[in-house]
Amino acid sequence: MHELLSYLPEFANALLVTLGISLAAAWVGLVLGFGLNALRLALPGFGVIYRLYVWLIRGTPFLAQLAVVYFGLPIIGLRLEAVEASILSLALYSGAYFAELFRSAWASVPNGQLEAARVHGISRTLVFWHVQAPQAMAFALPLLGNQVILTIKESAVTSIITVPELTMTAGRIVSTTFSYVLPYALLVLSYWLLTSTVAAVARTLGQRMTRHLRG
Amino acid sequence: MSTLPLLELRGVGKSYGTHRVLSDFDLRVQAGEIVSLIGPSGSGKTTALRCMNFLERYDEGEVWIGGQLLGYSGIGRRESDRDSEAKVDEVRNPVSMVFQQFNLWPHMTVRENVMAPLVLGKRIAKPQARTLADQALARVGLSAKADAYPARLSGGQQQRVGIARALAVKPRLMLLDEPTSALDPELVEEVLQVIRSLADDGMTMVMVTHEMSFAAQISSQVVFMEAGRIVESGAPQPLFNTPETERLRQFLKPWFNRSLTPRTQVTP
Numbered sequence: 001m002h003e004l005l006s007y008l009p010e011f012a013n014a015l016l017v018t019l020g021i022s023l024a025a026a027w028v029g030l031v032l033g034f035g036l037n038a039l040r041l042a043l044p045g046f047g048v049i050y051r052l053y054v055w056l057i058r059g060t061p062f063l064a065q066l067a068v069v070y071f072g073l074p075i076i077g078l079r080l081e082a083v084e085a086s087i088l089s090l091a092l093y094s095g096a097y098f099a100e101l102f103r104s105a106w107a108s109v110p111n112g113q114l115e116a117a118r119v120h121g122i123s124r125t126l127v128f129w130h131v132q133a134p135q136a137m138a139f140a141l142p143l144l145g146n147q148v149i150l151t152i153k154e155s156a157v158t159s160i161i162t163v164p165e166l167t168m169t170a171g172r173i174v175s176t177t178f179s180y181v182l183p184y185a186l187l188v189l190s191y192w193l194l195t196s197t198v199a200a201v202a203r204t205l206g207q208r209m210t211r212h213l214r215g
Numbered sequence: 216m217s218t219l220p221l222l223e224l225r226g227v228g229k230s231y232g233t234h235r236v237l238s239d240f241d242l243r244v245q246a247g248e249i250v251s252l253i254g255p256s257g258s259g260k261t262t263a264l265r266c267m268n269f270l271e272r273y274d275e276g277e278v279w280i281g282g283q284l285l286g287y288s289g290i291g292r293r294e295s296d297r298d299s300e301a302k303v304d305e306v307r308n309p310v311s312m313v314f315q316q317f318n319l320w321p322h323m324t325v326r327e328n329v330m331a332p333l334v335l336g337k338r339i340a341k342p343q344a345r346t347l348a349d350q351a352l353a354r355v356g357l358s359a360k361a362d363a364y365p366a367r368l369s370g371g372q373q374q375r376v377g378i379a380r381a382l383a384v385k386p387r388l389m390l391l392d393e394p395t396s397a398l399d400p401e402l403v404e405e406v407l408q409v410i411r412s413l414a415d416d417g418m419t420m421v422m423v424t425h426e427m428s429f430a431a432q433i434s435s436q437v438v439f440m441e442a443g444r445i446v447e448s449g450a451p452q453p454l455f456n457t458p459e460t461e462r463l464r465q466f467l468k469p470w471f472n473r474s475l476t477p478r479t480q481v482t483p
Contacts, residue, residue: 116318119268120311120384121304121336130335134322 003182007173014169015190021083021165022152022194025090029151030144032091033098037106040099041128050099057096062154065089070161086158094151101147105140106132138209145202149195156191166190219282221246221388221419222310227266228275237262237443240276242421244388244436249414250421251430251451254440255466260423263440264390267421268307272297280306281387311386315393317377319365325352326361329380337384351383352376355409371402378409389413391422427470431455439463 040050057065069092070085080088109132117127159168170187174180222244229237237259244250252260265271266278269286278285283306288296298306311332319328326348333344352358355375365373374394381389394410395403407429414420414433424430430437431451438448439462447454447463458464 110316110318112314112316112318113320115270116312116314116380117320117331117335118304119270119307120332120380121308122332123304123335124300126335130331131320135320138322 003177003179004186007183007186010169010173011166011186011190014164014166015194017083017163018152018155018165018190019194021086021090021158021163022148022155025087025155026094026148026151028087028091029094029098029147032095033100033102036095036099037102038128040103041106042124054096054100057093058100062089062093063157063160065093066157066161082158082161082163085161086155086163090151090155090158093154094147097147097150098144101140101143102136105136105143108139109135138206141206141209142202145198145206148198148202152194152198153191218245220244220279221248221281222267222421223279224263224267224276225279226276227263227273227278229262229266229271229273235443237266237273238275240266240445242438244419244421246387246419247417248419248435249433250436250438251434252421252423252438252440253425253427253430253466254446258440259443260440261392262443264392264421264423267390268310268312269303270312281309309387311381311384311389313374313377313381313389313391313394315396317365317370317373317397319373319376319380321365324362324364325357325368325376328365328376329383332380332384347383347385348379351379354382354412355379369402370398371405374398374406375409378406378413382413386418388419388421391420391424393423393425395424395426427455427467439466441466 036050036053039046066086066089069089070080070082073080073085113131114127117131118124122130155165156167158165159171162168166187170183173183177183220243222242224240224242227237227240228235240259240263242250242263252263254260262271266273267280267285269278272286277287277290284290285306286298286303288298288302320331323331326345329348329351330341330344333339333347334341339347349358349361352361355378357372357375357379360368360372360376365376368376374397378394391410395406398406403426407426410420410422411429411433422430434451436448437451437454439446439454439458439460441462447458447460454463455467458467
């Protein structure tokens with residue numbers, strides 16, 4: 001019990017760091033992904049850039065992307081703090097996945113609904129916001145929640161550039177105390193607590209948004 | 216001298232790559248007319264209909280709506296002559312459409328479905344749009360369902376909402392793409408009744424249909440198509456009673472056999 005209490009303050013701190021980095025990155029990633037999908041729909045020429053971006057991000061491990069941002073950007077004169085580099089790279093990484101989720105969500109709205117809107121004079125922009133977005137967002141919500149969970153878990157990788165988040169903290173405690181079981185158990189529990197909360201929020205919102213679609 | 220037709224197609228053609236789905240399609244529709252397109256599946260009826268509001272981009276011929284060329288800025292057309300979407304919307308503004316699969320927006324209530332083209336398309340203020348929507352819903356007998364979501368309605372009711380939506384914009388021409396084909400047999404009649412009442416009010420309509428008796432009763436012009444071409448067209452009575460082509464005779468045969476004695480002679 002005494003051992004547990006001695007770790008708790010550090011863990012609580014680390015949990016906030018993990019939460020902060022993940023949510024900041026997920027938020028930027030969501031906006032980025034939404035924007036990428038919207039641009040793809042609005043500008044025919046943007047599809048190439050979109051596919052290139054998704055291809056690059058999905059084709060490489062997050063660890064490598066983090067290294068490029070943290071160790072590579074200083075070469076062109078952009079030196080970021082470890083936390084900043086973590087948020088930026090995690091946002092770029094999750095942004096590609098969010099964009100793909102939005103793309104599939106938008107594709108889930110049947111084409112006939114778009115035709116009905118277009119032939120009755122509703123512009124493409126208004127179709128995006130009034131016909132596609134409400135249905136696509138209801139469709140996407142559980143998937144988006146899932147991607148936020150993946151982002152939280154992927155943030156563990158930032159421990160290698162000494163961001164004092166959960167994984168790094170647990171590792172440090174282990175290496176100084178040589179106690180393995182309790183720190184790692186706490187680590188697992190902390191992630192589990194974060195991800196379960198996100199899952200519950202997404203589920204509740206999703207149910208609320210799709211109530212009337214179930215007939 | 217005839218008045219300017221509401222809709223005119225001249226030599227309209229459409230290909231998907233090397234596959235030709237529509238050739239030399241000519242049609243003149245005067246205000247108040249009802250035209251039925253009939254023919255076997257894959258004969259190009261729906262394609263022809265969809266060319267009439269540029270849902271399908273035709274690549275030969277001309278489509279004129281109220282004296283305005285649809286989709287292109289010139290008749291000797293190149294790809295660069297294609298009109299902007301805003302221009303297409305402007306030209307097809309008097310035309311509305313009813314779809315085989317209804318294509319209602321499931322996240323909107325029935326009333327919101329009917330209001331959306333008015334508010335988002337025609338920029339009519341909400342209170343006025345609401346009044347127009349409620350009138351259209353009353354017209355199809357669905358005032359009681361205005362606040363329901365489409366998923367709660369039967370297929371026949373959903374299609375009647377689709378008709379109300381197409382009606383509320385006060386179109387000069389209504390296109391109907393197999394409006395009863397997705398319905399259970401016992402729900403077909405309620406939809407046909409609504410269409411018949413629109414006809415009685417003088418609504419101009421072009422309709423793709425497999426309901427032969429209905430087409431025979433309601434149409435001023437019937438167009439029989441096969442393999443992307445018009446095989447035979449004309450007033451319903453001669454066309455159904457004394458088809459000129461063997462192909463149309465053959466096509467109508469099952470219908471004559473099924474409808475037994477009373478309807479073998481069409482009496483409008």
